[in-house]
């Protein structure tokens with residue numbers, strides 16, 4: 001079964017073809033980051049318009065790379081939520097219309113299920129995690145710990161009560177004057193602090209909600225701690241890097257502590273990390289250490305599948321279509337949607 005996947009939930013237009021026999025055939029991504037940068041965040045209306053401009057050319061490019069014609073497709077999957085409603089509607093409308101014209105089924109996919117299953121896109125069976133596992137979803141919109149008992153059977157173990165981890169990275173970066181999206185830049189700054197002798201550890205922030213049992217997170221207080229530290233500092237480049245290091249350490253350590261607890265609670269040895277923050281190098285190193293200490297393992301999707309992409313939607317959609325599920329002809333999206 002060859003399934004076209006379309007992702008348009010936020011500021012990335014992603015398209016891919018997943019073949020249930022041959023695996024991922026092709027994928028393409030267009031990022032709108034430059035478009036939104038001057039506004040300091042994603043402007044929903046501009047995002048929708050840009051998806052409209054880019055989606056069909058990207059579908060054509062992906063099919064050409066896969067060596068396929070539209071007539072070869074057996075189904076179309078699209079992100080139906082959660083996300084920006086206008087942006088979602090662009091992908092859903094194009095997907096539904098294409099499926100209608102090709103007389104193949106269409107399926108709306110939950111964006112976070114896509115992230116959750118992204119590590120399973122790995123071709124090498126040795127490197128591919130098999131459920132049951134615990135997934136840490138850390139993106140700009142979500143921070144969740146999910147027990148994946150089987151594909152399609154998910155149990156929420158814990159989630160953030162306020163800011164998502166990526167959102168905390170982005171907001172913290174912004175308050176120290178870094179351009180949008182600040183997460184990766186803050187991480188790069190933190191690395192710079194490591195190269196200055198005596199600097200790492202100059203700022204220590206709390207590890208929120210780790211002093212009591214439970215698997216929920218709260219990151220908004222951390223942002224306030226950084227704001228106070230930044231305001232009361234000399235605001236030099238070096239201090240900015242040191243604060244970035246302190247902030248990153250706090251987030252990484254908090255995530256590592258909760259992931260360890262989640263593995264214990266679920267009785268699992270395997271942790272799977274998904275979502276944009278999964279690209280963070282220090283988080284990767286720390287979680288690997290944590291898993292090793294427990295005799296378990298941690299699995300990350302390839303960096304390009306950590307952030308939003310069409311491949312994860314094509315894959316999650318293919319599994320659902322294969323199981324006989326599909327949508328009716330009305331186009332529905334859900335800006336807010338529990339998995």
Ligand code: KG4
Pocket residue numbers: 010138139140141142165166167169170181182183184187275276277278279280281306307308
């Ligand atoms: O999954 P994603 O691409 O989009 C959604 O939010 O759905 O995640 C984007 C988030 C942003 O908040 C971005 O700042 C963060 O992931 N991010 C990082 C890093 N790379 C991306 N945060 C920390 N360190 C990074 N290296």
Ligand code: ZN
Pocket residue numbers: 111115139140275276307308
């Ligand atoms: Zn995402």
